[in-house]
Amino acid sequence: MAITFAVFALVYLAPGDPVRALLGARASTPETVAAIRDRYNLDDPFVVQYLKWLWQVLHGDLGRSIVGNRKVLNVILERMGLSLVLAGISSLIVLLVGIGLGALAALRRGGWIDRGSVTLGVVGISSPAFVTGIFLLYVFGVVLDWFPVYGAGDGVLDRLWHLTLPALALAFSVMAIVVKITRAAMIEALSKDYVTFARARGLSSRRILFNYVLRNALIPVTTAAGLVVVGLVxxxxxxxxxxxxxxxxxxxxxxxxxxxxxxIQGTALVFSVFVVVANLVIDVLYTLIDPRIRYGGSKS
Known part of the structure; x- marks a missing residue:
């Protein structure tokens, strides 16, 4: 409810005449203006406009696009598949490379891998996604001609080939955050007493790394996953x-x-719902990684 209100209010408070925005460059007559105001309930108070729009949204009606007069929901569904594939590839890169590189930097603390990952983190956080995209586009698409420079491609393999550079550009800055958080969490976990006790018991380094160190280090990474989702969106x-x-x-x-x-209202609402759903999934994963969350409130 709060999301729908915020989306509607931001568009409602935007400067400019909504009738002129809806008309665009088309000529208008008093009859046309009156019809538009009636169609979009512009003569009603703000609360009434919002409730009518919310009622339509709850019934799966996001209205009709001004350009093309098509249903907004149909237009969004046509475009959503590509965005989900791009987000999925980027998330996979962030998780595999980000956590892996952060863990490796912590295990090789002070070495060239550690210094390189810290430098990568600084560069990644300082580089917006579109700057990274332009750089990758020019170097690997124009100069080296290894990847296509635009378009989504046809077929599964061709689409993955076209989305490689965009996925890397989208993942780079977010991955830098994950690397820094994972490295810090791993270094802290390695200094804990339970790791020392596990080594004294003669447990293998592999078991200590995955069962003790990495699992506890993933807790702060999961906590910051909300920032990762927002960064990807x-x-x-x-x-x-x-x-x-x-x-x-x-x-x-x-x-x-x-x-x-x-x-605008439809796409903003979809992005907002995606962020909320992703954060709910993150909360569930948090309880799976840290069982103390599940049982913390059960004691009397």
């Missing part, structure tokens, strides 16, 4: 625009540039 808009990918990010940019209010 925000970065996808810039990355899709940089690589000309027909996903939700590009759709949002087009909607804003054309002032397509129903489409």
């Amino acid at each position: 925000a970065g996808s808009i810039y990355v899709e625009a940089t690589f000309a990918l027909p996903g939700l990010g590009t759709l949002t940019v087009d909607a804003v540039s054309k002032r397509d209010i129903p489409l």
Whole structure:
């Protein structure tokens, strides 16, 4: 409920005449203006407008796009698949490379791998997704000609090939955060007494690493996963625009540039719901990693 109110209110409070935004560059007559105001309930108070819009949303109706007069939900569903694939590949890169490199840096603390990962973290956090995307696009797409420079590709393998650079650009800055958090958490876990006790018991280094160190180090990483999700959602808009990918990010940019209010509301609502659902999944994973969360409130 709070998300829907925020999405509707932000668009409602945007500067400019909503009728002119809905009309765009088309000519208008008093009759046309009156019809638009009646169709979008612009003469009603703000609360009434919001409740009518919310009622439509709850019934799966996000309205119709001004450009093309198509249902907003259908337009979003057409673009969502590509964005989900891009987010999935980027998340896989973030988790595998970010956690792996952070753990390796902690185990080789003070070595060249550690110094390299710290440098990578500083560069990654300092580089916005669109800057990384332009750099990768120029070096590996234009100069070396290893990857395609735009488009989503056709077929499974071709699509994965087209999405490699965008996924790396989207994952780079977020991965840097995961590397820094994992490294710090691993270093702290390695200094705990239970690790020393496990070594004294003669447990193998592999078992100590996975059963004691890494599992406890993943707790702060999971806690910060909400920032990772927000970073992926925000970065996808810039990355899709940089690589000309027909996903939700590009759709949002087009909607804003054309002032397509129903489409802006629809895409903003979808992004917001995605962030909320992802954070709920993270909370569930948090309880699986740390059983103390599940049993903490059961004692009297």
